[in-house]
Each structure stands twice: as C-alpha cells, then as structure tokens.
Amino acid sequence: MNHFYYNNNVLFCEGVPVADIAAAVGTPFYLYSTETLTRHFRAFDGAFTLPHLTCFAVKSCSNIALLHLFGTLGGGADIVSGGELYRALKAGIDPRKIVYSGVGKSEAEMRFALEAKILMLNVESHQELQALQNVAAALGVTAPVSFRVNPDVDPKTHAYISTGLAKNKFGIPIQDALDSYLAARQMKNIEIVGVSCHIGSQLTDVSPFVESLQKVRCFTERLKEAGIHISCLDLGGGVGIRYKNEQPPLPAAYATALEQEMHGLDCTLILEPGRVIVGNAGILVTRVLYTKQGGKKFVIVDAGMNDLARPSLYDAFHAIQPVVRRGQEVEVADVVGPICESGDFLSRGKEVPLCAQGDLLAVMSAGAYGFSMSSNYNSRPRVAEVLVKGDSFHLIRRRETYEDLVAGEMIP
Numbered sequence: 001m002n003h004f005y006y007n008n009n010v011l012f013c014e015g016v017p018v019a020d021i022a023a024a025v026g027t028p029f030y031l032y033s034t035e036t037l038t039r040h041f042r043a044f045d046g047a048f049t050l051p052h053l054t055c056f057a058v059k060s061c062s063n064i065a066l067l068h069l070f071g072t073l074g075g076g077a078d079i080v081s082g083g084e085l086y087r088a089l090k091a092g093i094d095p096r097k098i099v100y101s102g103v104g105k106s107e108a109e110m111r112f113a114l115e116a117k118i119l120m121l122n123v124e125s126h127q128e129l130q131a132l133q134n135v136a137a138a139l140g141v142t143a144p145v146s147f148r149v150n151p152d153v154d155p156k157t158h159a160y161i162s163t164g165l166a167k168n169k170f171g172i173p174i175q176d177a178l179d180s181y182l183a184a185r186q187m188k189n190i191e192i193v194g195v196s197c198h199i200g201s202q203l204t205d206v207s208p209f210v211e212s213l214q215k216v217r218c219f220t221e222r223l224k225e226a227g228i229h230i231s232c233l234d235l236g237g238g239v240g241i242r243y244k245n246e247q248p249p250l251p252a253a254y255a256t257a258l259e260q261e262m263h264g265l266d267c268t269l270i271l272e273p274g275r276v277i278v279g280n281a282g283i284l285v286t287r288v289l290y291t292k293q294g295g296k297k298f299v300i301v302d303a304g305m306n307d308l309a310r311p312s313l314y315d316a317f318h319a320i321q322p323v324v325r326r327g328q329e330v331e332v333a334d335v336v337g338p339i340c341e342s343g344d345f346l347s348r349g350k351e352v353p354l355c356a357q358g359d360l361l362a363v364m365s366a367g368a369y370g371f372s373m374s375s376n377y378n379s380r381p382r383v384a385e386v387l388v389k390g391d392s393f394h395l396i397r398r399r400e401t402y403e404d405l406v407a408g409e410m411i412p
C-alpha cells in the first residue's frame with residue numbers, strides 16, 4: 001500500500017501531482033511520500049508485541065529528513081559507517097537506539113561510536129574485537145558488544161545481497177562464535193550485550209528468518225550454559241518488497257513467525273528493516289530526452305545508472321509508469337540513460353508505456369538503495385530529493401551543482 005496513484009490519468013503523490021514537482025525542481029529527482037513512509041514504519045514496528053526496537057537500516061535511504069521522521073515514530077538506526085552515524089545523530093535519533101553493523105569498522109569510526117554512546121557495536125571478527133578493546137581502553141570506556149554470527153542459512157535471494165551463507169564475508173561462523181564470547185568476557189573494556197545476524201536482503205519467504213532465529217536461539221542457550229547472558233537479540237533486516245509479482249510476507253506474518261521462536265527468551269528483539277520501509281515509498285522521476293529506433297527501440301531518459309544502480313547492478317526490475325497517462329498503449333523498448341556504458345539501463349527488453357520526447361516517467365519502487373547508491377559517475381551532479389506531505393512538497397536535498405562536483409579537488 002502506497003500513496004502514489006492516478007487521478008484522471010495524472011500521477012499523484014498524496015495530494016500533489018508529480019508533474020507539478022517536476023516543473024518546480026527539474027528532473028531527475030527522487031520523490032518520497034511521508035504518509036507511505038509512516039504507514040510502512042508503523043505497520044512493521046506495530047506488528048511486534050514483545051519488547052523490540054526497530055532500527056531503520058540507514059544505508060537503504062539515508063536522507064536526514066527520513067531518518068528524522070523514523071526517529072519521531074520511535075525508531076532507531078542501523079548504521080554501517082561513521083558517515084551514517086553522523087547522519088543519524090544529525091537527524092536526532094537517540095544514540096541508545098543505534099546499532100553499528102559492518103565487517104570493516106575503522107578505529108576512528110569505533111571511537112566516534114563509543115563517544116556517541118550508541119546501543120551496541122556488532123563485531124564480526126576477533127581482530128575487530130581486539131581493536132575495539134584497544135579503542136575503548138584508550139577512551140577509558142566500556143564498549144557494548146554483540147557478535148554478528150553467520151548462521152549459514154540460504155536466504156534464496158540475489159547472490160550479491162546474500163550475507164548469511166558460510167561463503168559470505170559476514171559474521172563469525174556460528175560454530176566458532178562461543179570462543180569469541182569467551183574471549184570478550186576476558187576483556188576489561190568490553191561488555192557483552194547481544195548476539196546478531198543478518199542473512200540477506202529482499203527475502204520473500206519467512207522460513208530462512210525462522211531458521212536463523214532457531215540457530216541463534218540454540219546458540220544463546222550455549223552461551224547461557226557458559227554463564228553469558230545477553231539482553232539483545234538482533235535479527236537484522238531483509239524483508240522483501242513487491243517490485244513486480246513477488247509475494248513477500250506481510251509484517252504481521254513475519255512478526256508472528258519470529259515471536260513464536262522468541263518464547264521464554266528474556267531479550268529485546270532488534271530489527272533492522274530498510275527496503276520494506278522505504279522501497280515502495282519512493283520513486284525516481286525522469287524525463288524522456290529522445291527516442292530512437294536502432295537494432296531495437298530505445299527510450300533515452302535523463303536519469304542513468306549513476307542515479308539508480310539497481311537495474312545495472314542486480315538486473316533488478318523496476319516498473320516504469322507515465323506521469324501523465326495518455327492511453328493504455330505499451331511497447332517493448334529499452335529505457336536507457338545518458339551514461340557511456342551499455343549497462344546503463346533502467347529497464348531492458350520489457351513492455352513500457354508508449355512515450356514521446358519530453359514525457360515524464362516514474363520509475364517505481366525506487367525508495368530503497370536508490371539515491372543512497374547513486375554516484376557522480378560521468379560527472380553527473382546527484383539529483384534532488386523531494387518529500388511530499390499531504391498537499392505540499394519539500395526539497396530535502398537540493399540538486400548538486402557543477403561547483404559541488406569539484407568542491408574537494410585541487411590542482412597541485
């Protein structure tokens with residue numbers, strides 16, 4: 001359920017015609033709906049009845065306006081870098097609701113996190129634990145730690161976004177993790193608070209989540225036998241969304257399946273959803289520059305793979321819809337950007353609305369891993385981001401300028 005809909009063949013976001021925003025801010029731009037973001041956050045967070053904390057995965061969509069919104073709804077943040085910590089704090093997220101994931105935290109990033117007094121750092125290797133102990137000792141503080149275990153569960157998703165298989169770089173193999181906890185217990189500046197895992201993204205079935213929770217649960221029992229008690233069980237993110245005809249679990253089904261496995265566990269459940277909250281709450285709006293018939297039909301638009309990388313990177317599908325619908329006619333065409341790579345496409349070999357030069361198109365389901373993965377490749381300024389609320393819209397990130405492109409550069 002989202003708040004992008006047609007009224008008299010004109011695409012609206014909540015109460016605002018998308019074409020009006022394009023006229024005001026130019027194209028391309030990302031457009032988010034406050035109402036949809038709020039609804040998705042509440043549906044997810046509200047599905048859980050046991051003590052829990054919903055830490056929005058900042059990497060999926062990092063604009064501080066969105067982080068601020070989730071903060072006001074009671075959310076925390078799952079961060080994977082010092083930059084994301086900076087954003088979360090800037091957005092007013094309570095540091096006691098911030099968890100820090102990632103295999104490669106630098107010492108400077110650890111220092112920043114400890115000084116900010118975040119809830120916990122999810123440690124992924126013995127060397128990282130040692131580094132954290134050193135940083136904490138130098139600061140004279142105790143580092144709250146959870147280990148990210150790798151449960152070796154197949155999430156049945158795209159290989160690039162599978163993270164919980166033994167062959168993936170993430171976490172500590174669950175069968176070796178007890179040693180990490182025993183080592184941590186001996187460290188003066190480490191406080192053990194939890195156990196975490198995250199098995200992948202865009203999962204459309206609850207069973208891999210349940211399987212990994214069962215494995216983690218068994219593991220907490222072994223910890224208990226060793227005299228180690230944890231207060232946080234972090235299950236990561238990964239719930240999928242509908243891009244085309246996937247059937248991802250509803251929040252209620254997901255929450256119920258997990259809570260059944262949580263019985264008798266005296267832990268706060270931490271969740272790190274990203275895509276499921278923002279994916280269908282955002283679109284990318286682009287304009288048709290030219291159309292041409294080569295070996296096939298091409299629709300050349302002003303947004304490229306630097307603006308939305310998912311089609312090129314994962315061969316991901318995004319529905320393309322007209323901003324003003326003139327008819328029902330469709331044609332098979334490649335919708336491509338201006339970048340000098342053949343991999344620069346938003347849609348390839350699929351039916352798209354029949355369109356003409358100057359038309360506006362909406363690339364749907366682009367809220368997650370859209371703007372946050374965008375780059376300046378081909379020296380293209382990054383696009384604007386706009387947030388609609390009711391009948392009004394707000395620029396939440398201005399389009400970059402040419403000066404922005406070279407702002408940090410120097411000629412020696």
Ligand SMILES: *Cc1c(COP(=O)(O)O)cnc(C)c1O
Pocket residue numbers: 057059060078101102198200201202236237238239272273274275276368
């Ligand atoms: C990417 C990531 C998430 C969010 O994943 P989604 O599929 O967007 O829900 C959560 N936790 C960790 C550790 C991640 O790396």
